């Protein structure tokens with residue numbers, strides 16, 4: 001029933017999985033950069049790699065458990081309840097290992113129709129919704145739960161809010177797997193649990209304004225699909241507890257917290273605030289580290305930034321958002337997106353991927369590069385090599401072995 005416990009208790013298996021992961025996702029150029037102050041220079045080009053980038057501890061563990069599962073349960077079918085992480089390269093690798101992906105839409109019966117007794121089901125790093133978990137336990141499948149500890153920490157907070165009669169206000173994307181799972185925890189914590197998801201500071205300011213004016217006309221249309229059905233804004237927003245999807249923009253989460261704290265203070269009085277408002281920063285440390293590393297790169301001076309990660313990766317998108325405030329920033333999924341010095345296939349903020357022309361002009365250039373928390377070294381490394389190729393920098397055999 002608890003395949004993750006089995007794997008945790010078997011160091012040899014985990015070591016084997018770690019070695020296989022290194023073989024699959026290591027990059028000699030990244031190793032070189034780590035040994036050389038995260039920088040390569042040649043001619044008119046400098047490439048600077050962020051000091052914190054790529055696989056976070058939660059993703060690393062989830063992927064390691066997937067590799068270990070293949071050995072722990074030979075001959076048995078292994079399924080994942082959706083993408084294990086938001087990176088196509090990693091998901092393709094698991095697919096090649098024979099690990100199968102379950103559809104993410106439909107009723108539980110429809111989604112798990114092909115799973116049979118004896119099969120193994122992997123829960124990804126961002127967790128699963130409470131009813132889905134209950135269904136899997138009820139069916140008696142072998143479950144490998146790789147839900148990240150930082151996500152579990154958010155769940156603990158919102159469950160406590162629900163138990164204490166506070167409505168959880170969650171900074172996140174209501175259709176993101178992690179936030180959907182967090183919302184389900186609110187509902188499963190107690191029969192009276194309520195939540196509202198706010199996507200960004202603008203939505204939080206609008207909510208704050210409604211709270212201060214005690215005016216919720218049009219609330220349901222405005223926040224459609226982002227709140228629990230039982231939530232009556234006139235009654236249930238008098239006590240709110242804040243949490244966030246772990247991968248949101250740290251600065252924005254803090255600003256949202258402050259905006260809503262002020263609104264509750266104005267509405268109920270500073271002296272009564274503790275009875276009406278709670279907050280806890282649930283951005284994970286890996287997300288904070290990666291965002292801070294981008295700001296550090298910008299502070300050191302770069303001309304443009306390349307951010308490598310799945311186009312559907314929330315944390316990668318936030319790295320692009322930070323960089324694009326200061327320099328042209330290009331969100332790519334892999335080296336294949338870099339067609340030439342003239343053309344790159346990149347995803348603009350909030351849009352679909354497009355072909356951008358003239359992204360890398362001739363002349364002196366310092367290019368910053370980073371990868372989201374679900375991007376393996378091999379994908380970031382290959383992107384660096386591609387930039388080196390098109391800038392005529394000496395690649396790579398000598399570097400790779402140095």
Ligand code: SF4
Nearest residue numbers: 056058148150246284
């Ligand atoms: S981004 Fe943070 S919460 Fe999400 S898997 Fe990584 S470490 Fe865990």
